Amino acid sequence: MLNLLALEWKKFSKNSVVSLLCFFYVLFLPAGLLLLKDFDTEGMPIFMPGPQTFYSFPGVWEYLGYAGNWVVFFFLGVVAIYLVTAEINYKTQRQTIINGMSRQTYFLSKLSAIFAISLFATIYYAIVAFGIGVYFTDDWDLAYAFENNWAIARYFLMSVSYLSFALMLGFLLRKAGLAIFVYMSYVLIIELLVRMGLRWKLTSGEVANHFPLNAIEDLMPMPFWKYTEMIPVKDIDFDFVLTMQSAVIISMISLIAFIALARFLLMKRDI
């Protein structure tokens, strides 16, 4: 596996698109949270949290995780698409098979790359969250700092799930522009519209929450949702987010399905 990762490193470590997107991830993950430094709670409901909650333990894990939800989706998801479609575009995928690597091994090299990127993203998230927490929390100790440490595991699962969805779209659509367009529109528009349609047609909104990309998103949900329970709105008869257990199970099933489909496409089609 390390041998395959080393190969991917040789292929893409000098690629400006990949470097730039990774740099944006590194830059925008902390920036996304730190920009809320001047978040003004005046005029907001009394239970709305302020910057102190965003930055200190244990809230920092959730709030930075939610910022990560966006930056992983935007920047690292595109990296995953690019790792596949760039090789199709340069015909180096074809040449790799011609040079003797089996399709199975080639697939494993791409899979190991997205797992490595997810690991890098998660470690960086953990370091940044810990750093911000230490700086902004008055009285802290390690046990308190890691009280919500499942967030790190959930963050990894979220990253690898987004990236495997992107990888699958790369193998399915083969063209970078088209795959990125479908990736963005599916997550931001299509699944949302289908879910809204279901809510409108069905008496219960439960089903609508169980869509794969929604479940992945709910691994690191918008922390403000928990405060909506305090708003007495009679018309809303469904939960805004999945339970964590459901989100984890659906994400894992989706992850396996995306990987299986991506592998199937590579193994069966002409390249």
Next chain:
Amino acid sequence: MSVLEIKNLTKSYGPIRAVDNLNLSIEAGQIYGILGPNGSGKTTTLGMITSVLKPDSGTYQWFSGSESQPLKKIGTILETPNFFPYLTADENLEIIRHIKGTPNKDFTEILQLVNLDGRRNSKFASYSLGMKQRLAIAATMIGDPDVLIFDEPTNGLDPQGIADVRNTLQKVASSGRTVILASHILDEVEKICTHVAIIKKGKLLATGSVGSILSNDKTIEVASLGESALENWLRGNPSIQSFEKKGFFFDCVVAEDFNVARMSEEMSRAGIYPTHLVERKKKLEEEFLEITSKS
């Protein structure tokens, strides 16, 4: 020793049958030309035997099945040179070396062979088409493979590029390796190959050594000032089996024991003096056109 055995290989794209029940056998040390017009199925055949295209039916076997990863023992250029444009020649070759799992990380010798040593640290994107093609030839040499496959290696090159690539191919062919060369440029194949297979619309029309494909018909080109007298003389000579006017000369297929010396002597005796008299064997191009036009 058999290097490649192809049995009943078939591949269709929708209603078009690109390769139709193809059977081929290539032995070690042969320089094997696969000839065919554009769209005859050459690249599709090479795509299948290099695992990038899935055959509809039929089988192929490399090295009699003795190698578990046969493609690592084969250097291939299929259609175009395929490299990462933002990497240098050295970095691209290193990726191929990594895939093939060969130990030698010094590419100086193979880059010298294709005359690219001086540009080894330039990015692939900055190369001319000829240089890209030469780098692709260099890449086929990584790991010192037993077999080399070249698909239309001079396609799209300018005359200098064609000459450079052809020189390189001749050097490679003389190294004792088995070479499979797909081309529609017959001159290229005739100069380099020992064996040929001629395919059209995916079907094998003829195969064998270049000598066996070329017929033994001997041809003499002849011209003289008195054209009608020459034509009458050719018509009346039993050693001239057939003749055809081509430009300023007559192209004559002659008997096995006939030659230019006899022809010159007999013409002089008849009072006809040749201004052009050349004996030649039939070219592969003529044989190719004859074989493919029959099918």
